[in-house]
Amino acid sequence: MADDAKRYGSSAFIAGYSDAKQEQYNQYLKKLHRDFIDSWNDKPQDQAKLGDFEQQKILGTGAFGVVYLTKHLITGKYYAMKMLEKENIVKLKQIxxxxxxxxxxCGLNFTFCVYMKYFFKDNVYLYFVLPYIAGGEMFTHLRKLGKFEETSSKFYGAQVILALEYLHACELVYRDLKPENILIERTGYIKITDFGFCKLIRGRTWTLCGTPEYLAPEIILSKGYGMSVDWWSLGVLLFEMSAGHPPFYASDPMRIYEKIVAGKYRCPNHFSLELKDLISRILQTDITRRLGNLKSGALDFKNHKWFREIDWDSLLNSRFPAPFIPKIRSPGDSSYFESYEEEKIKESPICLYEEEFADF
Incomplete structure (x- = not known):
């Protein structure tokens, strides 16, 4: 594998996206950053209540609560409503x-990221109302197919690169990239979801969080880290999409961590030379050599030979052909989501943890 990368050498980079184009795009990202910071400093008021929505079915469950498919009674539009139980948040110290x-x-405004449409709270829950993405999780499609063709991995990976470039421009480190957190829209394009581990940072942070197989070595080694960890997880994602399994895996998390820190993995034989080269440049334990974290930033991805078919501007404007279009029969079609047992929604005559969530 290392020999392949060496043989492939600097020819992996092609003049696909010019420095001038990137500079122009950076100006656009700066504007989006200013918009995000304005929103961050603002204190928006909640704009809805539970009675405005009709809960239809559970789309997913987690440690803090459930996600429901809901219909907004006034507009008739469908949304994903994340109901977070205050008691669970307090118990797990996640306030x-x-x-x-x-x-x-509330501040996100980018085509490949979900955003907050409405939020509110009641005596028991916090509510995040997000766009409903009917095509389901990438994880579901990946498990069904076993692995993706490289054309599909490329299409999804390029959108993830643009999403991470946007988040980093907004001073946000995402920290939870994985197929479960990537949703497929009815157009075949993606949206990144679940920003529970996302953090605004200026400098470094030390929190150990994320999914074991996707953790960067610098997180495991408690070195303090920045945006570089997201580029590492992109390398893991590109590998998993194309192989059907992550590059570092074992039944014991400690063994996974050992493999990650050693940076040892094997690419399947069916990987193209270009993909092997790209992954070898991303899964660098030395962050000063990791693609995405170098002087040219995300431009190094845009000009890598594996992405030569990608028209980045067309992709950003959703004009690049998607390799897979989910079959969505209606706006509220939930056939791409698993079925879950209905859960009883809790009620309380008094407002629980009112002080803890006073700022929400």
Missing amino acids: EHSYYEKKIL
Whole structure:
């Protein structure tokens, strides 16, 4: 594998996206950054209540609560309503995380990221109302197919690169990239979701969080880290999409961590030379050599030979052909989501943890 990369050498980079184009795009990202910071400093008021929505079915469950498919009774539009139980948030010491997730979702404004449409709270729950993405999780499609063709991995990976470039321009480190957190729209394009681990940073942070197989070595080694960890997880994602399994895996998380820190993995034989080269440049344990973290930033991805078929401007404007279009029969079609047992929604005559969530 290392020999392949060496043989492939600097020819992996092609003049596909010019420095001038990137500079122009950077100006656009700066404007989006200013918009995000304005939203971050703002204190938006909640604009809805539970009675405005009709809950239809559970789309997913987690440690803090459930996600429902809901219909907005006034507009007739469908949304994903994330109901976070205050008691669980307090027990798991995640008050600050949930507060920042709300602030981040309210400020996001990028085509490949979900955003907050409405938010509110009641005596028992916090509610995040997000766009409903009917095509389901990438994870579901990946498990069904076993692995993606490289054309599909390329299409999805390029959108993830643009999403991470946007988040980093907004001083946000995402920290939870994985197929479960990538949703497929009815157009075949993606949206990144679940910003529970996302954090506004200026400098470095030390929190150990994320999914074991996707953790960067600098997180495991408690070195303090920045945006570089997201580029590492992109390398893991490109590998998993194209192989059907992550590059570092074992039944024991400690063994996974050992493999990650050693940076040892094997690419399947069916990987193209270009993909092997790209992954070898991303899964660098030395962050000073990791693609995405170098002087040219995301431009190094845009000009890598594996992405030569990608028209980045067309992709950004959703004009690049998608390799797979989900069959969505109606706006509220939930056939791409698993079925879950209905859960009883809790009620309380008094406002629980009112002081803890006073700023929400």
